Amino acid sequence: MRKEDPSWRFALGASPVTEGVIVFIETDDNLTGYGYASATAHMGASMEGLTGTLDRLIPHVKEYDALEMSAIRIKMDQALSGNNQAKAAIDNALFDLAAKSMNVPLNRLFGGAVRTEFPVLRILAIKSPEEMAEQAQILFNQGYRYFKIKVQGDVNLDIARVAAIRKRLGEEANLTVDANQAYSPKDAIAALNGMATYRLDLVEQPVAMDDYKGMKLVTDSVPVTVEADESAGSIQEVAHLVENRIVDAISLKVPKLGGLWNTLIAAQICKAGNIRYRFGAHVGSRLLNAHAMQLASSLPDLWYASEFGEFARLLDDPFEGIDVVGGFIQIPNAVGTGVKPIGT
Ligand SMILES: [Mg+2]
Secondary structure (H helix, E strand, O other): OEEOOOOOEEOOEEOOEOEEEEEEEEOOOOOEEEEEEEEOHHHOOOHHHHHHHHHHHHHHHOOOOOOOHHHHHHHHHHHOOOOHHHHHHHHHHHHHHHHHHHOOEHHHHHOOOOOOEEEEEEEEOOOOHHHHHHHHHHHHHOOOOEEEEEOOOOHHHHHHHHHHHHHHHOOOOEEEEEOOOOOOHHHHHHHHHHHHOOOOOEEEOOOOOOOHHHHHHHHHHOOOEEEEOOOOOOHHHHHHHHHOOOOOEEEEOHHHHOOHHHHHHHHHHHHHOOOEEEEOOOOOOHHHHHHHHHHHOOOOOOOOOEOOOHHHHEOOOOEEOOOEEOOEEEOOOOOEOOOEEOOO
């Protein structure tokens, strides 16, 4: 899918498009489950890797009844370790199928919805402080009140970005930053202490994903909630971060964690360790966001605002059925994920 803004940039790169693969699984009784595999280079998934992995895994899925999800998960892990993004698409398509076979919304498989509406946090791509404040104002006028300021690792310029956006939007806006690993631990501490003057609720992944000691140093040194994203790339990594209180919060993403089932486990690990969690950016089709929202709706401890609206800046989405209205998004009262291919 093309991006509305072809110059969209974050600390790890820039691309005018976002790529993914739609998986669909059909049953003998003519039900179709859909899943979205997300090609995210900074989480280790390329388009080539995804298509090759899916070609290898899908024949195994065909050996089972679609409702034998545990057996399919074990088989996929035996056939190929890792490769969470491809496995997530299959896992999610099976959950969609299971819900459709029971004629219920997908959240019922996780105990049912305890909320049907979410405040949406939107990302501001790296640009000059003035340009970012302008983009923030456009989103604010559309009703958004939660913002994620992408920063690049330049302490003074990044503080200027936060200052410009706070000044422009006023106190009603809730601000967070995402460094995508761009800082050294000490630069992160300096930057965050500077940004805290402008009231900052959250910093995402300030330092390198494998620098656990650096991350803990930042967590222990700043008055801002520190959240892991790239560091939390599997349920094992989530467990490590929680057990050692390396961060205050975790960004859950269905693709990086390997599907809805593993994301549910990750949320429970966070809850058990008193670490906050929310859902990070599910960049890609509405299909992917619908899956994530169906699970999120059933989690009573979900914290802050989640990123279920990035599809709004993408063109050519082949799915329809959800949209952000006034800064909020609702799960549809429909069977399965609640989204469907356009025109079906
Ligand atoms: Mg992030």
